[in-house]
Amino acid sequence: MSDQHILSAYDRDLESIQAMIMKMGGQVEAAIRDAVRALETRDSDLAMKVRVGDRAIDELEQLINEQTARIIALRSPTAVDLRVVLSVMKISANLERCGDFAKNISKRTGVLLESPPIESTAATVRRMARQTELMLKDALDAYIHRDPQLAESVIDRDVDVDQMYNTLFRELLTHMMEDPRHITACMHLHFIAKNIERIGDRVTNIAEQTVYMVTGELPTEKRAKADHTATETIDFGA
Amino acid sequence: MSDQHILSAYDRDLESIQAMIMKMGGQVEAAIRDAVRALETRDSDLAMKVRVGDRAIDELEQLINEQTARIIALRSPTAVDLRVVLSVMKISANLERCGDFAKNISKRTGVLLESPPIESTAATVRRMARQTELMLKDALDAYIHRDPQLAESVIDRDVDVDQMYNTLFRELLTHMMEDPRHITACMHLHFIAKNIERIGDRVTNIAEQTVYMVTGELPTEKRAKADHTATETIDFGA
Numbered sequence: 001m002s003d004q005h006i007l008s009a010y011d012r013d014l015e016s017i018q019a020m021i022m023k024m025g026g027q028v029e030a031a032i033r034d035a036v037r038a039l040e041t042r043d044s045d046l047a048m049k050v051r052v053g054d055r056a057i058d059e060l061e062q063l064i065n066e067q068t069a070r071i072i073a074l075r076s077p078t079a080v081d082l083r084v085v086l087s088v089m090k091i092s093a094n095l096e097r098c099g100d101f102a103k104n105i106s107k108r109t110g111v112l113l114e115s116p117p118i119e120s121t122a123a124t125v126r127r128m129a130r131q132t133e134l135m136l137k138d139a140l141d142a143y144i145h146r147d148p149q150l151a152e153s154v155i156d157r158d159v160d161v162d163q164m165y166n167t168l169f170r171e172l173l174t175h176m177m178e179d180p181r182h183i184t185a186c187m188h189l190h191f192i193a194k195n196i197e198r199i200g201d202r203v204t205n206i207a208e209q210t211v212y213m214v215t216g217e218l219p220t221e222k223r224a225k226a227d228h229t230a231t232e233t234i235d236f237g238a
Numbered sequence: 239m240s241d242q243h244i245l246s247a248y249d250r251d252l253e254s255i256q257a258m259i260m261k262m263g264g265q266v267e268a269a270i271r272d273a274v275r276a277l278e279t280r281d282s283d284l285a286m287k288v289r290v291g292d293r294a295i296d297e298l299e300q301l302i303n304e305q306t307a308r309i310i311a312l313r314s315p316t317a318v319d320l321r322v323v324l325s326v327m328k329i330s331a332n333l334e335r336c337g338d339f340a341k342n343i344s345k346r347t348g349v350l351l352e353s354p355p356i357e358s359t360a361a362t363v364r365r366m367a368r369q370t371e372l373m374l375k376d377a378l379d380a381y382i383h384r385d386p387q388l389a390e391s392v393i394d395r396d397v398d399v400d401q402m403y404n405t406l407f408r409e410l411l412t413h414m415m416e417d418p419r420h421i422t423a424c425m426h427l428h429f430i431a432k433n434i435e436r437i438g439d440r441v442t443n444i445a446e447q448t449v450y451m452v453t454g455e456l457p458t459e460k461r462a463k464a465d466h467t468a469t470e471t472i473d474f475g476a
Contacts, residue, residue: 062456069320069321069324072310072314072315072320072324073315073316073317073320076310076314077310077311078311079311082307082310082311083307086307086310086327089324089327090331093328093331173421173422173425176414176418176421177418177421180414180415180418183411183414183415183421184411187411187428190425218300
């Protein structure tokens, strides 16, 4: 067996786990899109489809973990190859969590369908979701094309998602104050918004891992944390 | 250099990253304990200490990541040694998230101190926190003593945390319905409870990684998911 042959089997291994990441990324993109569409169109079947589909995402993560462990054991990767393998593990863990958040959105959609819609918030949720979907798409593109500039731009855009979340948090508090019958629905909507905001955080992690994979360094700038709701009081004149 | 010597340097490497995990675990235990004590005693200085201290936890995770990558590159571990190294990476990522949750609890405590306390909920939060602290302690013990039975018992106990969270969720909704002036405080308390519940989930992950490290298999039983609030409607007669 020549070195050439060994090298090429190795490359195939690396390509194979990266193909699995892209497959998983596609499934997670679809889950987020469907979860938000189900919320928007009040489609309980579509929401259920997302909940059921999460199992396939979880299984793919498991498979990726097994494959990466196998590659490390078999090929003893070093330098950039090791970074590729370790990044794959981190990225698949982040994608798996994004899938969980989409599933959770769908569960809460099931409950929300039992109450009348809270109109003004739908647009903000949709904008937040659209922004995170685009971020995920670009993070996966940056990963597959090994483009740290695109990855950095994804990291920068997370601040917009956080700001939209802040706006929605205030809107929901106002709704609850105005009419306590909205409280249950608003609590679920709030969690949905928080889930989308968390998807943004996870996509940011994926982009950071891409920068690490290509450059060997995590992005130097500490990410701006723009979810201020944890430290904010809102004055309702109450 | 004899094989003996090489083996022993390798063992020292593995011991060193495991010692780092225990150090990190101790810091995270302290952060959770202090965050909840600050909430309970309305101690803004202690809350601030937790927020500031999270940086040390983050830095330790970074260091563990670097060390594990170095060990993989240098030592090409296989079989159980590889499982140890990969588990260390996963466990440190979970501990880092627990630290983030403790920090978030402390941020929200800062806000809550501006409102009068909501008495009846404090006891439930304290019980939840106490349960997760014990789970974390046992998960770290199970890890260091390589005790899959203890790890499995930690996994089983997460259902209690989830049930306490469900109870608190209902209590908070009732408070908000009864007096809309409580809404902002209740939203923050709810997030605090959710953060504790998430710490429980992360500790469960740590216990699962311990089972994997020792046995080479993740626990077969899918974890019981007892947070039903995502799919629950509460009847207020509203």
